[in-house]
Amino acid sequence: MMNQLLTGPHKPPIDLKGSLVFSEAVASGCRYVRIKTDLTIPASSPGQFFLLRESRVSDPLLGRPFASINASRNSVDFLFRVVGRGTEILASLPPGTRVDLRGPCGNGFPVPRSRRLILVAGTLGIAPFFDAALRYGSTQEIITILGVPGHEWREFAGWCKERIPDIRIVSDDGKIGNSGTAVEEAVSMFRSEDEVWACGPIPMLKNIGILHSAGCERLFVSIEKRMACGMGGCLGCSLQTCSGTVRACVEGPVLEWKEVLWNE
Ligand SMILES: Cc1cc2nc3c(=O)[nH]c(=O)nc-3n(C[C@H](O)[C@H](O)[C@H](O)COP(=O)(O)OP(=O)(O)OC[C@H]3O[C@@H](n4cnc5c(N)ncnc54)[C@H](O)[C@@H]3O)c2cc1C
Ligand code: FES
The missing domain is CATH 3.40.50.80 (Nucleotide-binding domain of ferredoxin-NADP reductase (FNR) module)
Structure with missing residues (x-):
């Protein structure tokens, strides 16, 4: 049974192409980048994410998941830390590099109800x-x-x-x-x-x-899980919750704390 709590009617992610227009070192091994997309980016909410990869490169093949910042019609920013090969390559790309994006993925945080x-x-x-x-x-x-x-x-x-x-x-x-x-x-x-x-x-x-x-x-x-498809097909990001198995890229990554089986 899927997590019933936050599975809203969010739309499946779409594949987009774009260009890196800006890449700035932020210290502590972090990078702030901006992508301009060729087509309009669907509306997203805080906590949703995109898979990002360099276009036309097969190694690494899979996009890396990053939370979107300032996503608007044709522009989206990411803040990431270099921790391995994928992020190292993304951090080294010069402005003008073509990139592939998949998103917005996942559910995001629900609209807050408390004051x-x-x-x-x-x-x-x-x-x-x-x-x-x-x-x-x-x-x-x-x-x-x-x-x-x-x-x-x-x-x-x-x-x-x-x-x-x-x-x-x-x-x-x-x-x-x-x-x-x-x-x-x-x-x-x-x-x-x-x-x-x-x-x-x-x-x-x-x-x-x-x-x-x-x-x-x-x-x-x-919740951060390793992602592959980012759209619910591979089950690579599955995790156990009180409501059964959920996919972090579809029913998550945002979950109610009490739903997560923390010792699994
Ligand atoms: C929904 C989501 C949103 C994220 N948003 C951000 C963000 O905004 N900024 C940011 O810096 N990072 C974010 N991350 C983590 C980021 O995706 C990973 O750091 C990145 O994929 C690592 O890729 P790599 O090839 O450089 O590292 P790899 O060489 O693949 O791995 C290097 C190390 O990072 C760990 N790692 C790799 N992928 C993940 C992952 N998905 N979750 C946890 N640990 C991982 C590995 O276990 C290993 O220890 C997010 C992850 C998820 C799932
Ligand atoms: S990454 Fe494929 S199902 Fe979540």
Whole structure:
């Protein structure tokens, strides 16, 4: 049985072609890129993602999934960290390079219902929240929390603060912002009527469950799984939930925290 909670009527992703128009190093091994597409990009919501790859190259064959930022008619941005071969190649592409995109994939976060929304990000988990802060900032009170390991993320944290000026930054070593983890910061801010969205490493997502125990009724996490097709066909991104097996690229990547079987 598929997860019933967030499986909305979102449309299947489409394949698009475009050109890289901008690629900037952001420190901490991260890159900010902009793609102009030949055709119009379908509307997307925060938490949806695109598979991105260089056109006409067969190695690597599969696009890599990244959360979309500022997606508009013919333009979409991505913020990614170089962690392996696929991201290394994407980071090295000069402006003008032709790229293939598939998206918007997945469900994205649901429209918030609570008056106050707390966004909890671990490092690159901030990517979907740039759009969330922009989209819901006028209707919701938004608290954005960014957790980073330590001082080596200072420039990255500064880059994020330029875009979300009231972002609360915490670091494990206390050298940037408050000392502590993003989860600890979220716990200190939390009020029982708040809605909470989290994106980051699995241990952080698991730990944010402390807010579920504290009474958070709308607690959503974006789960990272390796992706291949991005449209539900290969089952490569399957994971077990309380409602049965779900595909992270269709029924996810956003799931209710309480739906995820964290020890599987
Ligand atoms: C829905 C979704 C949205 C994402 N959004 C972003 C984003 O906005 N910015 C960003 O920097 N990254 C994002 N990621 C993670 C990103 O897709 C991976 O870092 C990337 O695919 C790695 O490709 P690679 O070829 O460089 O690494 P590989 O050589 O394939 O792997 C290098 C390391 O990264 C790990 N890895 C690879 N793919 C994934 C994955 N999908 N999830 C978790 N770990 C992985 C591997 O286990 C390995 O340890 C997202 C992942 C998903 C599933
Ligand atoms: S990546 Fe193929 S089903 Fe999700």
